[in-house]
Amino acid sequence: MISDLWYKNAVIYCLSVETFMDANGDGVGDFEGLSRRLDYLHGLGVTAVWLMPFQASPQRDDGYDVSDYYAVDPRYGTLGDFVAFTHAAKQRGMRVLIDLVVNHTSIDHPWFQEARRDPGSKYRDWYVWSKKKPKNANEGMVFPGVQKTTWTYDDVAGAYYFHRFYDHQPDLDTSNPAVQAEILKIMGFWIQLGVSGFRMDAVPFVIGTKGADVTTPTEQFEMLRTFREFMQWRQGDSIVLAEANVLPETDMDYFGRDGDRMHMMFNFQVNQNLFYALASADTGPLIKAMKATKPRPATAQWGQFLRNHDELDLGRLEEDQRRAVFAAFGPETHMQLYDRGIRRRLAPMLGGDQRRLELAYSLQFTLPGTPVIRYGDEIGMGDDLDLPERNCARTPMQWSAEPNGGFTKSDKPVLPVISGGPWGYEHVNAATQRRDPESLLNWTERIIRMRKEVPEIGWGDFAVITSRDPAVLIVRYDWRDNAVLFVHNFADTPREIAFATGVPGEHGRRLVDLLGDDHLECDEDGKHRLVVEAYGYRWYRVGGLDYLLRRDEIDLAAVRVSGGRSKDRSAGRRSR
Ligand code: NOJ
Secondary structure, three states: HHOOOOHHHHEEEEEOHHHHHOOOOOOOOHHHHHHOOOOHHHHHOEEEEOOOOEOOOOOOOOOOOOOOEEEEEOOOHHHHHHHHHHHHHHHHHOOOEEEEOOOOOOHHHHHHHHHHHHOOOOOOHOOEEEEEEEEEOOOOOOEEOOOOOEEEOOOOOOOEOOOOOOOOOOOEEEHHHHHHHHHHHHHHHHOOOOOOOEEEEOOOHHHHHOOOOOOOOOOHHHHHHHHHHHHHHHHOOOOEEEEOOOOOOHHHHHHHHOOOOOEEOOHHHHHHHHHHHHHHHOHHHHHHHHHHOOOOOOOOOOEEEEOOOOOOOOOOHHHHHHHHHHHOOOOOHHHHHEOOEEEOHHHHHHHOHHHHHHHHHHHHHHHOOEEEEOOOHHHHOOOOOOHHHHHHHOOOOOOOOOHHHOOOOOOOOOOOOOOOOOOOOOOHHHHHHHHOOOHHHHHHHHHHHHHHHHHHHHHHHEEOOOOOOEEEEEEEEEEOEEEEEEEEEEEOOEEEEEEEEOOHHHHHHHHEEEEOOOOEOOOOOOOOOEEEEEEEEEEEEOOOOHHHHHEEEEEHHHHHHHHOOOOOOOOOHHOO
16 A cells, blocks of 8 residues: 555654663663653654664764674663663554664674684675775775775784774675675564664665775665665565765665665755755755755655754855855854864754744755654754764753753763753753743644645655745645645745746635645735745645545545555545
8 A cells, every 4th residue: 555655754753862861870861761752752743763873882983883783782771672662662653763884883893803803704805905005095085184094904904994984984895795694684683673664874885886996986776676675575664764965866776766775865965955045045056956856766755854963064065055054054163074064953053043943844844755853953952062073963852951951860971961051951951842832842743743744745746836036935745636835935034925826726726824824815817925924934735625534535545546546536626
């Protein structure tokens, strides 16, 4: 049944177990704490939780340096606690995705330890070696400024090993069939323990060829099909959400032209242009990015995000655009990172202005795809720029005005809880915002609820409608004879706009406001006229069809799809 593609209308919430909730009072978040907060997440309305790496790790890259793929880091609990968590999530109808970090291991991983010690070990070929220092050893660093090289000499092995990321993260030779088989085993293991899929780390590097003689890696796209086939054989509704910051030209290679590779990818192209639009009030490049990333197989989906746990990577913008975003959101050097990005959280970037935050989130929730939000964003958490690199935006969740924001009873939290100043837990916390009907938390809950009731966004086809004002973005979605339309004003001044919905006949005349009472009828000339306030946004249903009626219709339609071709395409029209 087509409605089984749960990720098409999901709301995904990303969190790190380490910094979410500490139940045992040792200063480190844990699975028990997370399980206790499941009702909070359920109440917020999220339908899936993405856990950042929680496997055993020496934590030199926040867990993206795994030393045992089959174990929970003891600081977070046990495998038993993990299963209790996935079970509790399932009981609430929530799915769990987990990070799958298989481009590299930690240098501490027993595979690497054995590989470096013993040239005859079966693990030697699991990594990428060179006797001589490769010519391109000083190229291709992912963390410029911090990472000096991509090949490091290992005294024990007597050879150089390749590492796309930090030198403590040796790359696995993913072309090696034995490594591929192990990756499948890891996937199978966690699926068996209750997860619905993976956020796959660094996908272009996982599938790229590696070696001393490789100057331009070639992507081995078939590998993605192997992963998907195996996973869906084990559990039909599991998915992969790929981290692949690639150009639109290759999107189809990642999704697979027949929709047989990655189910979802983060839309980095839209993300960077979205920040440019927020910085400049010029939506032109954003529209271009939306159109460039429009083609995708029917079953594929974009993950739309604003900020994540890494820096806001602006590497794909043009020089003047990047400069505009830096000037608006990260003007000082200590706010910038790796010569290409901004390391701040969203709320400080937008000056804590709730109008602008709502605009940004409203946009994220109405972009083609599935929203992926980040813990703490629902309350507008800030950052701590005294912390190194990306840690500044990874501080513990601020639950209440109790010491350490209610995150831990310990006075030594794993990372400092932001305290004092405008972003301190004393003001910015979930408990206070829960009591305030106008808070960002309650706004987020309402917008999530509404987003779930507008499946057209996740399933439908979009069209950008012209308003002739570059500061205003109007997007319409059509799906199964229904249409919804969204207006966003990026400018800091009110805008008067006139537009035609493009939906023919009577239906196109009425726009029903889904978030308020600002319904719109069109004028004699067929145009809708509207004044949108500074940073204002509107969500409309075209024709004003009653949602609950439609819901039945969707389910019936799904049954029809599963039973063959739909005979009754007029059902939607009748119920209007
Ligand atoms: C991408 C992750 O998002 C980032 O946090 C990590 O450092 C690298 N991959 C290496 O795993």
